[in-house]
Amino acid sequence: MSAETAGSVPATRTPNVRTLKFAESIFVPVFALFGSFLIFSLFLLVIGKSPIDFFTLVWTGGFGSSFSIQQSLQRSAPLILTALAFAIPARIGLTMIGAEGALVLGGFAAAAVAIPLVTGGAAAPIAWLIMAITAMAAGGLWIGLAGWLRHYRGVNETISSLLLSYIAIAIMNFFVEGALRDPASANKPSTMPIGDAYRIGSIPGTDVHWGFAAGVALAIILFILMSRTTFGFAARMTGGNVRAAKAQGLPVGFLMVACCAIAGCCAGLAGFFEVAVIHGQANASLVAGYGFTGILVAFLARHNPLMIVPVAIIFGAIAAAGGLVQRRMGMPDATVLVLQGIIFVVLLASETLYGRLKFFQPEARGDRT
Amino acid sequence: MMDSAFITVLIAMLGGAIRVSTPFMFVALGECLTEKSGRINLGLEGNLVLGAMVAYAISFHTGNPWIGVLAAGGSGLILGALHGYICKLPKVNDIAVGIAIMSFGTGVAFFFGKPYIQPSAPRLDAIHLGDWTGNSALAQALQVNPLFFVGIILAVAMSWAFANTRWGLIVRMTGDSAASARAMGVSVDWVRFLATAAGGFLAGVGGAFLSLYYPGSWNQGLSSGQGLMAVALVIFARWDPIRCIWAALLFGAAGAIGPSLQSVGISQGYYFFNAAPYILTLFIMIASARSKGAAREVPGELSITK
Incomplete structure (x- = not known):
């Protein structure tokens, strides 16, 4: 969310290098996070489980109530x-x-x-x-x-x-x-x-x-x-x-x-x-x-x-929601480990995007500060 | 009395060293190959655990443990290829990717391995080398798994190939100087990708040994960090496949001291023997860090030695 707000600075005002760098450093990890959620959803579909159920449960187990927030x-x-x-x-x-x-x-x-x-x-x-x-x-x-x-x-x-x-x-x-x-x-x-x-x-x-x-x-x-x-x-x-x-x-x-x-x-x-x-x-x-x-x-x-x-x-x-996922969906407690692993791998691979997305490069935008 | 206790410990240690060292041997040879090409893979722990799970599951379903070993190698190959592919991308940190692969591999292994904790799968058979001695303790110590010999043959073959073949030269050159490899028209990324994938295969086979021979079952606490220590082992062996075997035997013997002492009733104080190889490796690193002679043995492109 914040990536979009930070990235969509009105064209009339020149964003400086710092803002662009900051926007990039938010956008890339958020992009990687959603990318890994997508991959994990595919994984769930392949083994015949519902990704929607899973992420709803993770949300409930992680942030759904004051109890679960405290657990997190x-x-x-x-x-x-x-x-x-x-x-x-x-x-x-x-x-x-x-x-x-x-x-x-x-x-x-x-x-x-x-x-x-x-x-x-x-x-x-x-x-x-x-x-x-x-x-x-x-x-x-x-x-x-x-x-x-x-x-x-x-x-x-x-x-x-x-x-x-x-x-x-x-x-x-x-x-x-x-x-x-x-x-x-x-x-x-x-x-x-x-x-x-x-x-x-x-x-x-x-x-x-x-x-x-x-x-x-x-x-x-x-x-x-x-x-x-x-x-x-x-x-x-x-x-x-x-x-x-x-x-x-x-x-x-x-x-x-x-x-x-x-x-x-x-x-x-x-x-x-x-x-x-x-x-x-x-x-x-x-x-x-x-x-x-x-x-x-x-x-x-x-x-x-x-x-x-x-x-x-x-x-x-994610760790706190593991128990709930295990009970409600009948999946092993290692499910959260798989999700974590996918996030980590995708995230580190996404490091390569820094400096490659034209949108965040002041030179490419023609407004060097 | 003291003498016989001492001999009991020695025999138990010999058998233990051979048993415990085999997975060390495979991860070390895999890591050695990868590092020779100039890249470090800290994720072999993931390959080891996933390999152990896959070997056990496949052996259970097919009834043939050797198919399990191959499948374990295949799973390691895939994880290694994943590591190799991601590290090909610019600006990616190979050490961090290794830790991510470790966490991914163990996660996947625990996820799919849950149903295999209970059932028992056919295990690998040992070769009985010591039956002629008529000494039951010695005979037991000399029950050696064929994979142990596979590892030794592999080390000799690798050592020979590094020195005498075109492929070996290309791998070493890529590891020592990417610039000269490029000048020779070698694709550095491709060589490292293949070396990482092949190294991953070997680590997977090491995992198969854990679940199919010793300790010989699948559970979540199966590996005690052998994969993670592969890096230290290779440094200890100064990037030489033959010395990797000796280093693996030494690490294995140190790990076997505890159980051997327990067999004669000493159950305390052996944790320092377990840690001894790590302390020794650290001292070797300190001693060789600034020595020019030691620097010659290190692949020049390796990020950990720059």
Whole structure:
């Protein structure tokens, strides 16, 4: 919708390059989204299901009632944070895919540091603060390490962050199966539960937990940081051209490590909320693929922290509607995974459209500003 | 007493390494071929899971597991071709496309795989290499699946082809310098498309091994990230098919340490052995990142090593 309004600027007024670029960055993802809905509808027709029923159900399950909206927001919380963890390094030119590991490590660190706090009877808000800081520190250290290796040792950050993810998961498993295992967790090794008194509740008047609020707040803060401060300007310049940035005397190494550490903090915080809100302890459930879905959310949002929030909510809604689709249409719960997969593939293929649609090119319109 | 426990662990590890390493071998060889052509495919996890599901389903319906293996390769070929086609488009990020393919492939596999979790399909038979020893533990460890040997033959053939054939030279040239490949009149996009599709085929076969031999059933938690680790394996093997076999065996052995220790009653602390190959790969990357000698082995066009 907004693509049309932004694109159909009256011909009498000359749209400037910024407006055109913005319109393009809205139009292409929306086009890709509808393209993938079309492909998925064809898929449904082939297997003999009604696309209209499906999308009606997704709408009902995702946004139909205040309950389902709250469910969607709930599910979007970790996605906002892991998407930020991909988007911020992407702005400085790094492809960092280790959010999964930083989330797991952050969640585990929070659960581990909670053990003495809970047994010592610390006040809940203080315990939360310490847990959150520990989780962010653990995540920040992890992704920051990948950034450091990249700049100072020339190690490719994509692969090192992937490897570090596996190492993080192994660290959690090691402690969860060993020293920090709760003897009561027989089939699924876990850390000691933090207990109901230390579980974080919902935002008053809703069922939405505080992780969503934290995600939105961080998205706004990081948007301001990346587009309204010298730090953000320097980071984006480094992302555009490292050599030029070095020639200008920018502290490239510091910027890279800082952006990666921020990213890790976001993912670590997601882990903290998973533990303090959802699971109440650290175990293998933390390895839920949020890190990888976050990457694709960040791509759909064009690495813009503010756009990440609505995109994450859309994916949260699709995930939240999964149960309803399963019950009403008798389709497997993996249906939403197929839809997500199609969206991701089409979306990334649509990246090729940037700069190719004549309508959005000022040169082609003959009104260079 | 200590000695016999030690030998039990060693034998269990040998058998485990051979069993666990086979899927690693196929994804690594597939990834190696793709990366040699100058492109990286992070989506082989999707091929692996889809391959496992397709192999199981086809084996169940036809009663012949080998048709299942071929079908798994075919499904991997399609996913690889999809990756190769999308990456041909300008401005598309091959790493992100890989993650999208991974998510698409696993989604499709879980969607169509639901009805096959319960029924049991005919599985691949093993070749009994150790029956003559008269030692039941050793005999069990030496039950080797034919796909293991297929993988080794394939690695030798690939290694030979890279060095001695026109096709091998074209793939290597495309991977080292797209500009010189173009100057020779080679279509870079086409070579990479074929290499990605063929690599996808191999990863699909690796998936078939998972569902039809070891662990030998289909469920959603079947793969433990073997496809995703293919990239690390190939770096570990420095883009050499023969070394891919050794790397796969090493990764397999590390994965087999846990269950082998469990067989003698040690059930804790082996997670670090599981993580050992990843730590080792990371150190190799750190050590070789700035070395000129190591840089010679890396395909020059690869986005992850620039």
